[in-house]
Amino acid sequence: MFREIQSYFTWIRHTPTALCISLILFCILPAYVFYVVVILPVRTCGCDFPPVDSVRMAVPASDPDTNPDSREQKKVIRSLELESAYLESMLSLSKQDSAYLSLNLADSLLVILIKGVPVRSCSLTEIRISRQLRCLDQAQRVRWIAEPFLAERELSTIPRIRYINKQAPKDTMEAALQSAAPMPPDTSSVYYTIYFNRYLVVEINQSEEPYDMKKKIINRYRREKQQVINRETWQAFLHRTSPEPRILIRLTLSQADARAIYRGTPVQTGLVLKLPSDTNVNSCRVSTPSGRRVPPWL
Amino acid sequence: MEKSITKTDLTGRFTSMQIFRYSISILLALFLSVIGSILLVRNATPLRDTIILLVPSSDRESLADSVPVDRLDSLQASLEQKVTIVQKELDSYIPRKPYLIVNTTDNTFRLMIYDLVIREGKCSTGSYTILTNGINQKWVFETPRGMMKVMSRQMFPVWVKPDWAFIEEGLPVPSPRHISRLEYGTLGDYKLELGDGYLIHGTLYKRFLGMAVTHGCIRLGDEDLKVVYRNLRRGSKVFIY
Numbered sequence: 001m002f003r004e005i006q007s008y009f010t011w012i013r014h015t016p017t018a019l020c021i022s023l024i025l026f027c028i029l030p031a032y033v034f035y036v037v038v039i040l041p042v043r044t045c046g047c048d049f050p051p052v053d054s055v056r057m058a059v060p061a062s063d064p065d066t067n068p069d070s071r072e073q074k075k076v077i078r079s080l081e082l083e084s085a086y087l088e089s090m091l092s093l094s095k096q097d098s099a100y101l102s103l104n105l106a107d108s109l110l111v112i113l114i115k116g117v118p119v120r121s122c123s124l125t126e127i128r129i130s131r132q133l134r135c136l137d138q139a140q141r142v143r144w145i146a147e148p149f150l151a152e153r154e155l156s157t158i159p160r161i162r163y164i165n166k167q168a169p170k171d172t173m174e175a176a177l178q179s180a181a182p183m184p185p186d187t188s189s190v191y192y193t194i195y196f197n198r199y200l201v202v203e204i205n206q207s208e209e210p211y212d213m214k215k216k217i218i219n220r221y222r223r224e225k226q227q228v229i230n231r232e233t234w235q236a237f238l239h240r241t242s243p244e245p246r247i248l249i250r251l252t253l254s255q256a257d258a259r260a261i262y263r264g265t266p267v268q269t270g271l272v273l274k275l276p277s278d279t280n281v282n283s284c285r286v287s288t289p290s291g292r293r294v295p296p297w298l
Numbered sequence: 299m300e301k302s303i304t305k306t307d308l309t310g311r312f313t314s315m316q317i318f319r320y321s322i323s324i325l326l327a328l329f330l331s332v333i334g335s336i337l338l339v340r341n342a343t344p345l346r347d348t349i350i351l352l353v354p355s356s357d358r359e360s361l362a363d364s365v366p367v368d369r370l371d372s373l374q375a376s377l378e379q380k381v382t383i384v385q386k387e388l389d390s391y392i393p394r395k396p397y398l399i400v401n402t403t404d405n406t407f408r409l410m411i412y413d414l415v416i417r418e419g420k421c422s423t424g425s426y427t428i429l430t431n432g433i434n435q436k437w438v439f440e441t442p443r444g445m446m447k448v449m450s451r452q453m454f455p456v457w458v459k460p461d462w463a464f465i466e467e468g469l470p471v472p473s474p475r476h477i478s479r480l481e482y483g484t485l486g487d488y489k490l491e492l493g494d495g496y497l498i499h500g501t502l503y504k505r506f507l508g509m510a511v512t513h514g515c516i517r518l519g520d521e522d523l524k525v526v527y528r529n530l531r532r533g534s535k536v537f538i539y
Contacts, residue, residue, distance in 0.1 A: 011319055018323050025327035030334040037342040042349050070367045073374060080377040087384040094391055097444055099539050114537045115445050116391025118413075119399045131350040161426055161440070168431035168465045175468035182425065182509040226340065233339045260403045264443075264539035 036237050041245060078138055079277035085146040086274040090116075093148045093270045100148070100270035101261070103202065103249070105129070106277070110204075110251060112264050120264065122257035125207050130248040133275075141275055148270040149196035155228070156192035157221045160263060187211075190258040191221055195228075196271060201248045204262070206255040396529040398498075398536045400516055402441050405508045407518065409526055417525050420508035422501065422517040423538075429462055437462045439513040441538060446492040448534045451527065455489035455499065457481040462513070486520060488527040492536060498526065 012018050086104075093100045094116030102111040108124040136144065164183065169175035189210035193203045210218055232244060253261075338345070392412060399408045402423040409417040424441035459479045464471045472478050486500015501507070501517040511517075516538075518526060530536075 008319060008322065012323060018320055021320075022323045022327040025324060026331045026334070029328075029331040030338055033335040033338050034345075037339060038345045038349060041346055070370060073370050077370065077374050077377060080374065080381060084377055084381050084384070087381060087388065090388060091384055094388065099443065112539055114539060116388055117393070117397075117399075117445075117535075117537055119537050119539050120401065131347045134350060163438075164425065164427045166427050166429050168429055168435075169468035172468040175466065182506060182511045185509075229343055230339055233342050237339065256404065260401060260539075263403045264401070266443075 033237060036240065037233050044245075075277070081138065081142050082145070082275050082277060085142045086272060089146060089148050089272040093272060096270070098269070099265050100272070101265060102272050102274070103251075104274040105249070106274050110253065110257075110261060112261060120257075120260055122253050122261060124251050124253050126250075126252035128248075128250040130246070132245055132247045135245070144198065145273045145275060147198075148272050149198055149200050151194050151196055151267070151269045151271070154192060154194045154267075155221060155224050156190075156262065157217045158186070158188050158190055158192070158259065158262065160267065162186065186259065189218055190255050190262065191218055192258075192262055193225055194269075194271075199244060199246050200271075200273070201246050202271070203248060203250045204258050205250065205252050206258050207252050208255050393535055395531070395534060397534055398526060398530060400441070400536065400538045402443070402510070402538060405510060407516070407522070407526075409529060411529075416529060417522060419519065419522045421522075422503075422506055422508070422512050423510055424512055424514045425510045427513075429466060431465050435461075435465070437513075441512070441514050441516060442494070442496060443538050446496070446536045446538065448530050448532055448536065449491045449493050450532060451491075451530070452489045453527075454487060455485045457484045460495070486518075486523055488523050490527065490530060498536070499523070 012022070090102060090113075094113070097115065099112055099114045099119070102109075102113055102118075104111070105127055108127060110122045110124055111118045112120045133141070162183065166178070169178055189208075190206045191204070193201060195201050236244075393410075394412055396409060396411045396416060399410060400421060400423065401407070405421055405423055407419060407421045408415050424439050427439045429437045429439065457480070459481060461471050484502060485497070486502075488500065490498040492498065495514070497515045499515060499517060500520055500523045503511070503517075504519060507517065507519055
């Protein structure tokens with residue numbers, strides 16, 4: 001058997017025709033797949049985002065700016081634009097009754113709010129932002145965050161609520177036999193991904209190392225996440241369209257905070273996003289000082 | 299002889315072994331290309347992220363870029379004014395009077411005034427138990443989430459036991475006005491009503507503070523309850539998440 005395989009490879013090395021045909025067939029499908037799922041989305045990156053409203057003043061564009069003061073001033077104006085969009089978005093969610101989230105990437109804070117009141121403020125130990133954000137210009141970024149994001153679906157390693165079913169006892173003796181011990185505190189590892197509308201995906205991971213026994217659940221969660229990506233990519237490939245340009249924001253925070261945020265917000269929660277003014281930073285490791293006082297309007 | 303061979307004679311030139319080897323090559327190439335495609339699809343996202351680095355970042359189009367330099371000041375001023383107005387409006391949502399925040403995941407509470415913490419500590423909230431009695435009766439013991447208001451306050455409250463309290467103990471349910479429905483001391487020294495039967499009250503089971511054990515109410519320790527009762531009035535807000 002080994003000799004036959006060896007003779008085959010010897011033959012193919014000495015048969016340029018067969019080698020060429022094999023190489024062409026080997027490369028043609030992956031090349032097409034590579035173009036559709038990798039190159040095409042990068043080329044069309046940013047095009048799927050909402051077009052910019054014509055809010056510019058009707059004046060000719062200024063000459064290339066060589067004045068450092070006006071360059072600095074333009075930086076300030078850009079950050080004010082982002083701030084203004086974020087606050088408008090926050091204001092619109094403040095009017096609703098259910099809890100929602102505020103993700104402030106500039107100050108590394110993830111906050112739960114109810115009716116405009118921050119009820120829990122969590123420091124983020126690490127933030128990673130997808131490089132897809134590079135494709136958006138300033139105006140598109142402002143437009144993108146100007147309205148709240150709404151959660152569409154999620155994947156998680158923990159349930160939202162742990163219900164306990166209990167049958168009513170028939171008599172006092174049966175009631176005495178039923179366990180009255182409270183449920184032990186939940187120590188399961190917390191990893192979840194929330195898919196919002198307008199291409200935003202927020203992935204939240206606990207900073208603590210998971211216990212060995214819980215890794216099965218985490219692996220299943222990671223497999224399901226990968227299946228979502230694979231399914232979308234395959235569907236895009238089969239329909240010969242570009243996969244959706246998802247912008248992924250990966251956050252790391254403490255287990256207790258991650259759990260409280262997941263269980264403290266409703267299923268279809270809203271989220272307001274504040275981008276840092278310099279979004280060329282594609283990934284950053286952040287540590288915040290403890291005892292940080294959160295300004296009321298965040 | 300060999301030069302005059304036409305295409306129709308081609309198959310005659312190949313032995314069966316060569317045809318077999320060509321077939322194997324084609325099939326192997328196709329198989330490997332499918333495997334390669336699957337791997338590409340699975341790793342499409344990191345590949346895209348790598349290739350995006352090669353794309354120059356977008357021109358930072360902004361209002362500022364389309365405005366003459368001499369009008370930047372007025373643009374900045376108008377944006378700053380807009381931000382200030384919205385910040386003030388958001389700030390007005392935060393109560394200036396004492397309010398309570400209850401965390402049902404960690405079973406903790408914070409008594410706040412504006413953004414200052416007056417008192418914080420442990421509490422007990424709903425156990426998320428579903429009690430089923432036959433097919434017709436079901437109760438879900440969970441603390442509701444959102445913003446609630448204190449509807450009334452009372453000292454030395456008496457607990458009027460609902461039906462589930464008897465069913466849970468395996469006791470027959472008495473008539474609505476029966477004396478066995480009244481229990482003294484169970485709710486502690488103070489009670490604040492939040493509406494729909496939900497209360498903030500004290501507890502005899504202090505060892506269960508910090509755990510999800512209640513039937514929906516919020517239980518506090520004696521000292522914490524005293525401070526909360528003294529600070530919250532009718533209409534004070536309670537935020538539960």
